[in-house]
Amino acid sequence: MIRTLGLTKRFGRITAVDAVDLDVREGDVYGFLGANGSGKTTTVRMLLGLVLATSGRMEVLGEQMPGAGRRVLPQVGALVEGPAAYPHLSGRRNLALFDAMGRGTERRTRRARVAEALERVGLDGVDDRPVHAYSLGMRQRLGLAGALLQGPRLLVLDEPTNGLDPQGIHEIRTLLLELNAAGTTVFLSSHLLAEIEQLCTRVGVLDRGRLVVQDQLSALQGLTGRVEVHTPDVARVRQLLNGVVEHADGERLLVRDADPAALNARLVGAGVRVRELVPERRRLEDVVLAATSASADRFGSDRGADGHRAHGEAEVLER
Incomplete structure (x- = not known):
C-alpha cells in the first residue's frame, strides 16, 4: 500500500527525512512512531504529494507518487496537521463541500454520506453551529469524518487523537479497528507510544529523520527468555533457583528460563505458592529506546545541550 526507497527531504542544510524505506502492507494498521520533530509529518506530506521529495522513490496503492496523484489520492483518506475547514460554516456544510470536490460523487446521495460520516465519528448530534465554535476535539473528529467520507482504501492519519478526551480516544481507536477489519489499511502517525502499542499491527520508528525500526509489533514484543514469577515465597524460590533469579521486586521475580511450563512444575512440586x-515479553518502549540510542551513537546527536534540535530543526520538521 505504501512503499518508499531512500525517501529523503532536505530543507537547506537540514535533512528532515533521511533515506527512509517504508513498507506498509495491505491490511496493516501501521504505526509511524516518533518524537515531535522527528520528521513524521514531513514524510506524510511527501506521501500525499503536498511536499516534493529531494530524492528517493515512493509508491502509494502500487503507483508511483506524486505522478499518479490524480488516480491515487481519491482512494486515500487523509488527516494531516489538523483538519481543514471553513470556520464560518457548520461541520455538515463543510463535509458537503468536501464531498462535492470528491471523485465522481453523486449529489443525490451526498446528504446520506455526510450524515453517515458524522455519525461514525460521534458528531451526528451536533447542531448547525459554525466550526469556529467547535472544541479542538470536535474539529479533530470533523477532520476524521472528512477522511472517511468517500470510503477510502487507505487512511493516512497524523495524530488523529490530538485534543480528544480518554472516551474520545477509545471511540476513535474502536472505529479505526472496525475500518481495518472491513478492509481499510491504516497508516497512523503518532508520538504516543501507548496509542501505537494498543492499536497497531506493524510499527516503524523514526528518529532524527531516520527509520531505525520497522517490523511486526508481535515480533518487536518477542520473548526475552525470562519468566515473571509472582509468589510470597521469594526466599524459597531464590534458594531453589540459585543463580537464575535475575531481579526481585517485592513478590515479583524475573527468572532466566526458556520453559515456563517446566519452571512452574518445578516450583509447584517444591511447594512454592505460585500466584x-x-x-516476559519485550516492551515496545524498551525497543524504541534501544533503537534511538543506537541511532544517536551511530550518527551522532544533532541536539544541543538543552535537548533541542540545532538550527530550529524541530520547528521545520513538523510544519
Whole structure:
C-alpha cells in the first residue's frame, strides 16, 4: 500500500527525512512512531504529494507518487496537521463541500454520506453551529469524518487523537479497528507510544529523520527468555533457583528460563505458592529506546545541550 526507497527531504542544510524505506502492507494498521520533530509529518506530506521529495522513490496503492496523484489520492483518506475547514460554516456544510470536490460523487446521495460520516465519528448530534465554535476535539473528529467520507482504501492519519478526551480516544481507536477489519489499511502517525502499542499491527520508528525500526509489533514484543514469577515465597524460590533469579521486586521475580511450563512444575512440586507465572515479553518502549540510542551513537546527536534540535530543526520538521 505504501512503499518508499531512500525517501529523503532536505530543507537547506537540514535533512528532515533521511533515506527512509517504508513498507506498509495491505491490511496493516501501521504505526509511524516518533518524537515531535522527528520528521513524521514531513514524510506524510511527501506521501500525499503536498511536499516534493529531494530524492528517493515512493509508491502509494502500487503507483508511483506524486505522478499518479490524480488516480491515487481519491482512494486515500487523509488527516494531516489538523483538519481543514471553513470556520464560518457548520461541520455538515463543510463535509458537503468536501464531498462535492470528491471523485465522481453523486449529489443525490451526498446528504446520506455526510450524515453517515458524522455519525461514525460521534458528531451526528451536533447542531448547525459554525466550526469556529467547535472544541479542538470536535474539529479533530470533523477532520476524521472528512477522511472517511468517500470510503477510502487507505487512511493516512497524523495524530488523529490530538485534543480528544480518554472516551474520545477509545471511540476513535474502536472505529479505526472496525475500518481495518472491513478492509481499510491504516497508516497512523503518532508520538504516543501507548496509542501505537494498543492499536497497531506493524510499527516503524523514526528518529532524527531516520527509520531505525520497522517490523511486526508481535515480533518487536518477542520473548526475552525470562519468566515473571509472582509468589510470597521469594526466599524459597531464590534458594531453589540459585543463580537464575535475575531481579526481585517485592513478590515479583524475573527468572532466566526458556520453559515456563517446566519452571512452574518445578516450583509447584517444591511447594512454592505460585500466584502468577508468565513469559516476559519485550516492551515496545524498551525497543524504541534501544533503537534511538543506537541511532544517536551511530550518527551522532544533532541536539544541543538543552535537548533541542540545532538550527530550529524541530520547528521545520513538523510544519
